[in-house]
Structures are given as structure tokens and as C-alpha cells.
Amino acid sequence: MTRHGTTEAFDVRENSRLALADGGLRRNLDNATATALLKRSAAVAESATFEASRDAAIATREFSILRLRELLDRFRESCARNGVTLDVFDDYEKANRRVLEILRSAGADFAVKSKSMLTEETGLNAFLESNGVEPIETDLGEFIVQLAGEAPSHITAPALHKSRFDVARLFAEKLGTPYSEDVAELTARARAHLREKFLAAKAGITGANFAIAGTGQIAVVENEGNARMCATLPRTHIAVIGAEKLIPALSDLPPFLDVLSKSATGQRMNSYTSILGTPREGHSRHFIVVTKKRFEIAADPLFGEILKCVRCGACQNVCPVFRRISGHGYGFTYGGPIGVMLAPLLTDYTRAEHIVDASTLCGFCRSICPMKIDIPRVIIEHRRRLCEEYRGPVSIERRVKRLFSFGFAVAMAVPFLKKFFTRAARIYFAATKAVFGREFAPFWDVFSRRHFVPVPRKTFFERLGRK
Amino acid sequence: MKDRALVEIFAKSFSSNGGDFFPCSGYDDSARAIAGYITAATGAGASASARIFISGSLPAALKDLIEAALKKSGAEFVLDGALGGATDVCVTAFDSMMAADGAVAVSAATAPPEESLLPPVSVLFADSPETFGNIAGFLGRAGGHERQITLIAGPSKTADIEKQLINGMHGPGKVAVVAIFK
Numbered sequence: 001m002t003r004h005g006t007t008e009a010f011d012v013r014e015n016s017r018l019a020l021a022d023g024g025l026r027r028n029l030d031n032a033t034a035t036a037l038l039k040r041s042a043a044v045a046e047s048a049t050f051e052a053s054r055d056a057a058i059a060t061r062e063f064s065i066l067r068l069r070e071l072l073d074r075f076r077e078s079c080a081r082n083g084v085t086l087d088v089f090d091d092y093e094k095a096n097r098r099v100l101e102i103l104r105s106a107g108a109d110f111a112v113k114s115k116s117m118l119t120e121e122t123g124l125n126a127f128l129e130s131n132g133v134e135p136i137e138t139d140l141g142e143f144i145v146q147l148a149g150e151a152p153s154h155i156t157a158p159a160l161h162k163s164r165f166d167v168a169r170l171f172a173e174k175l176g177t178p179y180s181e182d183v184a185e186l187t188a189r190a191r192a193h194l195r196e197k198f199l200a201a202k203a204g205i206t207g208a209n210f211a212i213a214g215t216g217q218i219a220v221v222e223n224e225g226n227a228r229m230c231a232t233l234p235r236t237h238i239a240v241i242g243a244e245k246l247i248p249a250l251s252d253l254p255p256f257l258d259v260l261s262k263s264a265t266g267q268r269m270n271s272y273t274s275i276l277g278t279p280r281e282g283h284s285r286h287f288i289v290v291t292k293k294r295f296e297i298a299a300d301p302l303f304g305e306i307l308k309c310v311r312c313g314a315c316q317n318v319c320p321v322f323r324r325i326s327g328h329g330y331g332f333t334y335g336g337p338i339g340v341m342l343a344p345l346l347t348d349y350t351r352a353e354h355i356v357d358a359s360t361l362c363g364f365c366r367s368i369c370p371m372k373i374d375i376p377r378v379i380i381e382h383r384r385r386l387c388e389e390y391r392g393p394v395s396i397e398r399r400v401k402r403l404f405s406f407g408f409a410v411a412m413a414v415p416f417l418k419k420f421f422t423r424a425a426r427i428y429f430a431a432t433k434a435v436f437g438r439e440f441a442p443f444w445d446v447f448s449r450r451h452f453v454p455v456p457r458k459t460f461f462e463r464l465g466r467k
Numbered sequence: 468m469k470d471r472a473l474v475e476i477f478a479k480s481f482s483s484n485g486g487d488f489f490p491c492s493g494y495d496d497s498a499r500a501i502a503g504y505i506t507a508a509t510g511a512g513a514s515a516s517a518r519i520f521i522s523g524s525l526p527a528a529l530k531d532l533i534e535a536a537l538k539k540s541g542a543e544f545v546l547d548g549a550l551g552g553a554t555d556v557c558v559t560a561f562d563s564m565m566a567a568d569g570a571v572a573v574s575a576a577t578a579p580p581e582e583s584l585l586p587p588v589s590v591l592f593a594d595s596p597e598t599f600g601n602i603a604g605f606l607g608r609a610g611g612h613e614r615q616i617t618l619i620a621g622p623s624k625t626a627d628i629e630k631q632l633i634n635g636m637h638g639p640g641k642v643a644v645v646a647i648f649k
Contacts, residue, residue, distance in 0.1 A: 225638025278614035
């Protein structure tokens, strides 16, 4: 319980403390995010079209955000022409109920499912399970985290926090297969296990990367082939789509494909792009559009920009906070800079109070975002609103901190004070070392969450001057 | 001349996406390329017998020529009457090529989607396919009213475990495009 409301805040501080103590997690995150960044850089450097595609995609999104309702109406008409059912909900539970209703009418006691952050947002899996329908995640990363009973920790690489040793132990325990640390072998086991499910499934659930208003189709982009299987093998296909995914025409799609493939996975193009509309004979297709908070966000001149996001995950890969605590550290569906932007809007400032603080505002995310979203500006605005409109009276602890911060800022800004305090600090730390055998600062733990670092013997400029 | 340049660009892009490309001049040539690829991709004859399904979307004459070429190569194989769970290779049709993206389009009207999805090895064939500079050109022509179009740009792959790239996660781990250009 927080002092501002009755719902529990996302506990970023406790999650971060646990994550920072986990050396294995840090290694896995460093390896995964560094590899993703290298691949992205190479793909962008090789491309002659990336910048032009980026500008075209941004223009389309800006146009679409201002006309979401109109595009939704057109999408509804186009779907009706294609023989696809369309339901629109502004409520997660109603959307989940509709999915359940379709699954029940298809006679499905389980459904194969491809990666969808929106269904994480709506809590679809838990809802289906509680109603006796088993959702089976089929993207390898999602399959791994589902077996582990966890949520995805990254938008495009849900299991990036796990090593192959973690996966080997998990498969041996949950699938009953012999222990193997070989990645190809682990992949083959997941493939064999899931193939049986695909062939027996009566219904498949996917998300959608884009929804084309003019043609009533969706585009699903992937590399594994599981979304293709979910959408085409079972007789019933359900796609759960965020309203912000709407674009006007099929001709608007190519720049997005160009931008997404390079930013998300560092590829010229993803292995499969499925453009899905009219179902095959004997099959049925159902689109469920979730509008939750989307229209309100779109109407805000600053926050509307967030809806340009194509969910590539590039901002997560560069974020120094994400790279230490992973998506799980935020406790919210979306981790990293995109999560910091979305959490207060999709929940409220009470719950997202600490998430809004989980950014260094270094600006790497802004520089890498293919849709040029000014992420730090959005986060600063969230912090402003949080302080001015939602946080209660300033606590004594915070007042003391502010006083110290102000004093420190003055000391560092005035050259002779800076010199004086630096020398004084050196003498102080030398004295504590001589007396107590170590350098320490009293009350440090009370006033700071950072590790204590003593003042060095020489400043950077002094070292340079000496050279 | 323009088409030849596009085909060359496609060859480079598709190969860099992880696929194999065989430009051919006629059915005989195509059948030999397909048989050679199947033998190499499955090890048929050397260590195993391959179960092959040749789609009804392919011309009957080509189907006979592929069978003859496989027999001539000494490959051990069984021709499946229908696509099944045990099928190792499916030879099916595609519609168009997109040069710069290294992708081919398969419409549900041309061939059932599962044919290019279920077996571990996929061979996609077209006689004089329309070749576009990029996806934008293709989608501009397609008009968007086909019930389902899949753009295939290489094998199925994943890097979900330690970012190690593995081909053949759910779909084919090996993909070849064989096309006749006259």
C-alpha cells in the first residue's frame, strides 16, 4: 500500500537490489544486449534506406495517432468485407472474456500462442488458465519464461536474462528431457515439444505488429515461424491488437518493416512477414482491438508521441538501468525506457512512482529510438507531474537530501569552494583510514543508495596537468 | 537488363539472409537444381532416406522431371502423397521476388501456407516470377486484397538462448529459391 492510494506500487527498489546482487544476471544481460546492439549497428550501417524509412514511418505514425478513431472505423469496415470478426474493448477483462468466448466456441481446451506484449498487458494467460484453457507460448523465449513461471524480461528477447545452463536445467526439470547445455539441442527439443501442440491445436492466438485500416489486414513480423503456425494451422485464429498499431494503408507498411527488422534484431528483413486478412475456407479469424488508455494518450501533445513506438526493444538494449536490472526489475509489463514512459499512463502515478525514477536520463534511448521519441523529455514530464500533482508533502528525509544536494551543487560550482572541500575531504578520508583502518563516511547509508566511493588522491585535471 | 540486375541483387540479399538461390533457364535445369539441393540438404542417399512432398501447385511436368533427377542422382527418397509430420522436404510454388530485401512472396491462393512452413527443408519454385525492386514495389502491385500473403526472407531462426543463432526453430531451417528466367 502506498500513501497515495490503495494499490501496490511496482517495487523497483527491492527488485533492483536483488538484481544487482545477481552476477549471473548481469553477465547474461551484458552478453545479450551487447550482441543485439552490435547486430543493429551493422544492419543500419549496411542499409541505404534506413533513414528514409525512419522518416516515412514517423510521418505515418504521427498521422495515424491523430486519427486513431477514424482509422479504427475504417478497419472495422474492411474487416467486415473480409469476413473477419472485429471487437473493440477499452477494458482488459472484456477483451480477455471475448478471447475465452471464441476459444470455447472453437472447442479449444488449449491454444497455441505467439509473442504478444499486449496480451501480457491484459493478463490474458492468467485469465485463460483460471478459466480452464491452457495458453501455450510458442516463441522459444516466451516458452522458456512460461516454463519458468516468469514474465518476459525484454520486448523482443523474453528470456535474455537466462543462460543456456538455466535453460538446460529448466528443460530437464519441466520437459523431462536429458540434461543438455547445447543450444542447438535445446532448441530442437523445444521444437519437437511444440510441434505436437501446433498440429493438435484448435485455436491460435497472435498479436499484430501493424493493422492496416484500408484493407482490414494485420501484419505479423517474426523469425521463428511460430506466429505463422498459430495463424494458419488451427481452424480458429485470434489476433489481439493494440489500437496504436493502426496504419492507413498497405503502402505505409514497408518503411516500418525496414525500421523494425534492423532495430529489433539487426536483420535486413525478418524471416517471415505474414499479412493476414480473409480466412481460408473452413477457418475463422477474429480480431480484438484493445483501446485501453490509447485515445487519452493520443490526445496528449507530449505523451501521444509514445504511441509511435514499434516495440523494437532497442531502447532497452542501451539503457544503463535496464542492463543492470532487466525487465523484471521494473515489475511492470514493459521494462526499460518504454516501460518508464508507459507505466504511469497505463496504470497511474501511484503505482508507477518508483518506475519513473528508474532512468538516468542519459539520452542513449532517444538517440537509438528508430521513431525518434524524445524519451528523456517524456520521463522528465512524468517526474514533474509526479512531484507536483501526486506526491504528498515533502518528507524530512527528502528535505535534508535537498539541502545537502544544494550545498554540494554550490560547492562544486564555485572554484575556490570546490578546491577547499576536495582538499578537506582528502584530509578527512586519510584521517579515517589512519584511525579506523578504512575510509568511511558517517551516515552515508542513511542519505544515499549509491556505493560509497572515497575522493581520489588526485582529480582528473590534476592528473592531466601532471602529464 | 533491369530484371537481370534485380535478380543479381536478389541473389546477394537472399543469400545474406541465409537462403540458397538457383536461377535456372528451364524445367530440366530446375529439376536438376532441386534434386541436387535436396540431396545436399538432407543427406539423402549418403546417410538417410528423404521423404519429399511435391506440391500440387507445381507443374506436373516439373514434378516428373524432379523425380527423374532424384533417381538419377542416386538419392534415397520416398515421395509423400500428402504433406505430413514426417515430410523432410516440400517443393512448392511462390509468386514474386523482392530484390533488395531478399524475400519471396507466397500467396495463399498460390500454395497452402503450411507447405512452406512445416518441413525442415523448403524449396520454393516459380517460372518467370515477377521481380520487384523491394517490398514497397510488391505491395503497391498486390493491392492488399489477397487473403493471405507471406513474405519469406530466409530460414526460420531464433537467437533466444544466449543470442546464439540457430536455424530451423519452427519452420524450415534450410530454404532454397529456384526460379526460371527466360
